[in-house]
Amino acid sequence: MSSRSRLSIVAKDVVRVIDGRRILDGVSLEIREGEFFSLLGPSGCGKTTLLRCIAGFDRPDGGTLELDGVDLARVPTHRRDLNMVFQSYALFPHLDVFENVAFGLRLAGSSSIPEKVREALDLVSLAGAERRKPATLSGGEQQRVALARAIVTRPKALLLDEPLGALDLKLRKGLQVELRRIQSMLGMTFLYVTHDQDEALSMSDRIAVMDGGKVRQIGTPDAVYRRPADEFVARFVGAVNIVDREGRRVVVRPESVRLTESSDIVGAVDSVSYFGARSLLRVAVGDATWLVELPGAVGRSVHAGARVALAVDWNEAWPLPEGAS
């Protein structure tokens, strides 16, 4: 457990200003060695800019970035022991799969290149594709090659910029599981940028939720989901009801609400969305709309227009901190 406490990437008060806009507005993070850490936020929140600053493609205007305790300010991109996986893959079109993966090894003058390449391709389940050109591969395969190319040199950390963003849903789900498997096998630090909260929740050890160039909350997926620091985080990470209770703003996730015989929360069903395993109800209660998640079969028996009573499991509710926006 002692290695867990060693720090890999550290950002202190990082500021980046582009055209007068503060894209990064004092971001501080401490990412531990071997951690799967996600930067989650809407587009334009600064997560990609932070990643590019760490990789060395962009320069912060203020603050410091460290990798394994070394200040990165004067280290050019090609000397940073970090590799990036791009959303657009960025495979070298003139090189085949083998040579793409071997690229970093060759530059480093590494020994036993064929073995290392084969091992990396095995890891991403692409053994046998060595002599194919990137243009003949599917999007998912290209991203596997990009991943193999990035991990084969065993960098101190891997930076992943929405690597699954260009793939379709089914492929994405499969690769999410695989990425996580590869990460824990290698024990490598992964810094993962995404705007997809499901992805961040299911894969990460810890998540930093960002908005407007600032970090809103850092925590485990469970903490971010069940104990959001503010309303933005609560709304961005999953569906939510925010209600006033005893003078406090309280976060109630839809799955903490169920139908009951009678209660003081009564309303008319506005719509029912059926997802198979579960159903999502929108219930109009006075001026407010409640989101209620039910097991699929239960939801199917409810019809729009029906009057229902709602029971809330207040033990699962989370009061927002006073003064948080």
Place this chain on the structure above:
Amino acid sequence: MNDRRWWLFPPIAWLSVFLALPVAVTASKAFSTAGLEALASPTTWRLVGVSTLVAAVTTVACLLAGYPVAWCISRMPERRRRWVLFLVVLPFWANLLVRTYALMTMLRPFGVLDTWFAAVFGLWHGWLPFMVLPLYNAIEKLPPRLAEAAADLGATPAQVFFKVVVPATMPGIVAGCVLVFIPVLGAFATPEMLGGAQAFMAGSRIQLAFLSGRNPEAGAAMTLVLTAITLLLLWGYRRVHRSEGLL
């Protein structure tokens, strides 16, 4: 759609009569006694060598001048890029003879007219756009973030350029070189106007052979050599550069 195949007949017939046939007739002339004599003569091959050298020098000069230009254009913001591209391409559509004439008037005060330098400069000037366009298309097509990915994997800026950017744009480089080399090899108006008697190339030899009326067979032989070199280059080019379109 397939029943429109017969539409090919008129154009193919035209090209058979006015392209394939004349090339064949010219080739047969080259294989006459006088033609074979010319083909065996070292003067002919010296001229072919000189023309090839001039074409090669011009091609390299165009490549060296054109690559930074194509690179720079591809990095420009959309609006400016259109304008600069237009400025590069426009002279390419302007009459070559007129442009050569313009160069004559420009170079004359410097006293370099009627030299090899003037001839090569004129050829460079005339065919540079042929180089820039394919280069630009190739650089434009590079996947985004390619240079960053290479730097990220440990390549220095020079390594990024020579190990990734140049090889990845090789199809454009080859296309540009073919597009410059072939016409320059057969050029005759430009070297004659700018290089005078000094810049005597294969094209001038052909012109002289036919228009002075003396020894057209030798001219046919030279034409055949140029055609052979061209076809060889095109064949090689097609092997390297498998394209989907007609070109």
Place this chain on the structure above:
Amino acid sequence: MSRLATTWTLGVLVLLWVPIVLLAAFSFNEARFATTFTAFTLDWYVRLFEDRELRGILVNTVVIAGGSAVLSTVLGTMAAMGLRGTFVGKRVAAALVTLPVMIPDIVLAISLLVLFRAGGVPLSLGTALIAHTTFNLAYVAIVVAARAESLDPSLEAAAMDLGCTPTRAWFKVTLPALAPAIASGALLSFTLSFDDFVITYFTTGPGDGTLPVKIFSMVRHGISPKVHALATLILAGSVVLIVLARALAGAPKEART
């Protein structure tokens, strides 16, 4: 690094354009043998228009360019249509169609000259017209084929499904869709003809010269502002034509004014 490339690009652009701008400027210069600009005049242009022989040459140029544009547009479009899809011998046919673009001008010119001489055909405007049509055909085919490639192949099928005969379907659906490319190909071939020197030089009869051929022979008698003026006019003419062709082709991705 990028500033160096920008400076370089600027330098190359200046080298490309300086001679052209100088030429145009000196065509308005009063002095005959000056290397400096003395006074503005339109005199050289007036003299140009008074030149009767030149007017005949202009007519020749336009007749060859116009005639070959019409012929090559029809033949080139047919070639592009016939080359759609895959079939046995396509590579050979495609190579033949594109060859005139690839071989040096002088090879095409000399080969045709040899053919005409061998067949006892005297050189004339007609022989030049044939030569121009041969190389323009290739350009039209390439332009039209590029456009046809982006055409939805089920368009004609849809038209036939709605009751058109195949021929009607082509005229009703494909032709209108290809019209901009065909028009652009026609203008392109007019421009190429208009500008051509080498092929015309070898395949036209004596006294049937075109403007570029005339310039070539005028240059032999020395540089004069009158040639400047003629060259400037040709330049302006080609520029107008090419801008028009681009606008017609509707190529928004590339340069347009």
